[in-house]
Amino acid sequence: MIQIRLPGDRVVLRPAGTTAGQVLAEFKDDPAAKKAVAAKVDGKVVDLSRKLERDCAYEPVVPGSPEALDVLRHTTAHVLAQAVARHFGIDQVEFAIGPVIEDGFYYDFDLPRPISPEDLPKIEELMAQIRKEDLRVERIEAASKDHALEMIRADRSKSRLKQELIEGFPAGEVVSFYRQGEFTDLCTGPHLPSTGRLGAFKLLSIAGAYWRGDAKRDQLTRIYATAFFSKEELAEHLRRLEEAEKRDHRRVGAALELFRILPEAPGFPMWLPNGTIVFNELTAYVREKLRRRRYVEVRTPHIMNADLWKRSGHWYHYRENMYGFQIEEKDFAVKPMNCPGAALFFAQGLRSYRELPLRVAEFGLCHRYEASGTLHGLTRVRSFVQDDAHIFCSLAQVQAEITDLIGLVREVYGDMGLSALTMFLSTRPADRTGSDAMWDTSEDALAGALRANGIDYSVNPGDGAFYGPKIDIKAKDAIGRWQQLATIQLDFSLPEKFDLEYVAEDGTRARPVVIHRAILGSIERFLGILIEHFGGAFPLWLAPEQAVLLPVSEEKHGEAARKAQEILEDAGLRVSVDWSNEKVGKKVRNAAIRKIPYVLVIGDREAESGTAAVRLRDGTDLGARPLADIAAALRAEAAARSLVPHMKQES
């Protein structure tokens, strides 16, 4: 007999060899447990068919838990593979891997012919058929690696990739297969007890993917899909995907005429008048933050010669991403980063410790070659402006500076309504510059600063820049996605390469440390994220058009509208008048489509009394207000960079 410890410290005795599924009988009062898809035994999720051989802690894995969802999706992946086998013929398909990912799963196949979107509904039907057949999912363990290889070879003609996987397993590892009906797949499990337990699933997309992520290896066909226990959850997930698509900054950017990416300049965005306003407002905002933190701002050369890039190390570590060319037979390159320019700036003249920390900002336009297939709207471009700064300071000042920067990041993101942040420490990569001792010191310094600020962080090993470790900061946007934004990097290498020095308190020469940091990252990327975060409905201070005046009748109220426009413009607001020959309803609709924060209607009553009827973007009607009041309220709201309409709060 073995002792099985259930939740709540209840212990039951059962014969050894009892299955995990049989233990579920102990939970007859718990309706949730009846739906268990697996069990957690000593913390490990196992099949319900697993035999329990020794004393253990036991809890059912029920729908609603992340573990249950993983099991469901993993089994659905196998059913997808089985359906693909039926669709193309099992001897025609080579199976790669089919893991669970965030929000779903995928499976990679080597198929006899290119798959087309028309195949997906057919495969889905076959999956539904397999669910209906309610095939038992059975675990089979191979006695050895060789045995496993024999089994997979015997099972199907095409198994090259699976064989390669098995050969790569460490000796002595248990190799297991799962079989459902005619289909067997290499897998560690666990799985649902039978295919009839499958929930709602949907095949989402097809893409190419490399075997083991290696671009030199075969390219496989990947099918992305998702699965949930209920149709409702699936529908909700699909609704979220739709919402994300509606907010896509490429779509919104086109609709609101913010920017455009022309075929003539792939990866190099053109900012249209509306987008330029948002861009400028954003940089003005950052400049204001910098002024209060006593930064200086510079603009360094865009093109510098090869000597400079060799000195900075970019020539050796970053050249594939740089645009280079010759002038008078000498090599030059367009800057991909601002740091060398900043270093040259620091090197002008003899510096004193009294100047430190010297905070040097640059809204630097950088150009980086990115492979055509990686370009994506504003979030992955070939030219972009970084809200960059390089802080030259002593080692002793590093922690205080990092603390200040973390504060700045929190402040700026808070102002954008991005309040949830997570931080990562990225450490030395394989391809790097500088000694190991330097890397030890810099990584310790960053980790120390994070700890001193009481910040929980995760480590991304090997993810640092080639010149130093970094703190990467992610923020959660309005629809719950985590976005990589700010970066704070420590660099001991740059000062050395440029032989940077300052005169210390005791009159000796000392070497400064450099902190590279960008708060928004790149303005382009940040704006792409902001467009999606706000769904194009920018807060007043960022909105390209802050208010629109709608004369009910052009003839009767046009004059009043023009006067109102002047009053609001005098208050520093961006205001237009809708002169289109349309009814008020149509004009309101157009203003809503353009996401204009305030719609101001002027008819007989308003023209008479020097007021305008105020309608907020969310549809709230505030009624007629004196123009002077409206001007003052909007001006204050914009100046405060408020995320919510002031007039609504006060009413």
Next chain:
RNA sequence: GCUGCCGUAGCUCAGUGGUAGAGCACCUCCUUGGUAAGGAGGAGGCCACGGGUUCGAUCCCCGUCGGCAGCUCCA
């Protein structure tokens, strides 16, 4: 860059081996209206580009250039 898919009016998309259509947007006219679509008319296309097949190509084939999804890369 790689694999797959796609490219028809400013936008969203129909369509056919015999050189093209809708809605919205645009322009004009009527209408001067009260909070998400008033009416009529008009203009607008080298059907991405270059080859090929064909009596004839927007349609079929090949290539190029762009776009999309993913991968690799990047951060």
